[in-house]
Amino acid sequence: MSQSTPPPSGPPVDNPYAGQPGQPPVQQDAPQGAPQPGFPVAPVAPAAPVRDNLGLGLVAAVVAAVVSAGVYGGIIGLTKHEIGWAAVGVGFLVGLAAGRFGGRNQILPIVSVILSVGSVYIGQLVGEAMIGAKEVGIGFSELFFDHFDVVQEAWKAEADPLTFVFFAIAAYVAFQSTRKAGQ
Numbered sequence: 001m002s003q004s005t006p007p008p009s010g011p012p013v014d015n016p017y018a019g020q021p022g023q024p025p026v027q028q029d030a031p032q033g034a035p036q037p038g039f040p041v042a043p044v045a046p047a048a049p050v051r052d053n054l055g056l057g058l059v060a061a062v063v064a065a066v067v068s069a070g071v072y073g074g075i076i077g078l079t080k081h082e083i084g085w086a087a088v089g090v091g092f093l094v095g096l097a098a099g100r101f102g103g104r105n106q107i108l109p110i111v112s113v114i115l116s117v118g119s120v121y122i123g124q125l126v127g128e129a130m131i132g133a134k135e136v137g138i139g140f141s142e143l144f145f146d147h148f149d150v151v152q153e154a155w156k157a158e159a160d161p162l163t164f165v166f167f168a169i170a171a172y173v174a175f176q177s178t179r180k181a182g183q
Contacts, residue, residue: 057102061112064097065090065119072119073126080131082124087166090123091116091173098174099181109178116174117167124163128155 068090075086094116098108129144129151136143144151 052103052105054102054105054107057098057105057108058111060101061094061098061108061115064093065115068093069119069122070126072123073130076124076127077130082127082163082166084166084169086123087120087170088173090119091170092177094119094170095174095177095179096181099178099183102178102182104182108182109175112174112178113171116170120167120170124166125151125155128158 072086072090076082091112095109095112098112098115102108126144130140132151132154133140133143
């Protein structure tokens with residue numbers, strides 16, 4: 001029958017957990033790099049700095065809102081339909097930009113909601129102007145900038161409950177994506 005032998009004990013080791021319940025007592029005065037009895041302790045990385053840059057988040061959200069309004073308007077103008085996934089994309093892009101660049105600032109989700117709703121509205125007006133410009137035979141910029149009141153009246157005439165659902169979708173997605181991207 002063989003007997004087990006206890007592991008060889010090395011020189012005493014510094015253990016920050018010595019004396020705590022569940023840890024074996026350890027002698028002090030051990031040289032650095034000596035084997036330590038007990039559980040190994042992994043080094044802990046320093047905490048990540050908190051990102052909270054309101055100005056950069058606002059600028060990024062405004063840029064994303066302008067770009068996504070143009071893209072959303074282009075989609076409406078080409079397809080002659082409002083598309084729900086495009087409204088989701090508008091809210092997502094605005095919220096993602098605000099959260100990634102602005103961090104966890106509490107104002108950014110609210111600003112993202114406002115900007116995404118405005119972006120969907122402007123996108124719908126751009127789409128309406130594209131459709132109207134093709135029908136009337138004038139340029140888009142002339143109709144959109146010189147006869148903006150006509151574009152708004154056409155939008156009001158064609159707005160239905162689904163139009164406002166797209167506002168709500170974009171707002172919800174913007175709020176949630178800003179919060180998640182800012183973490």
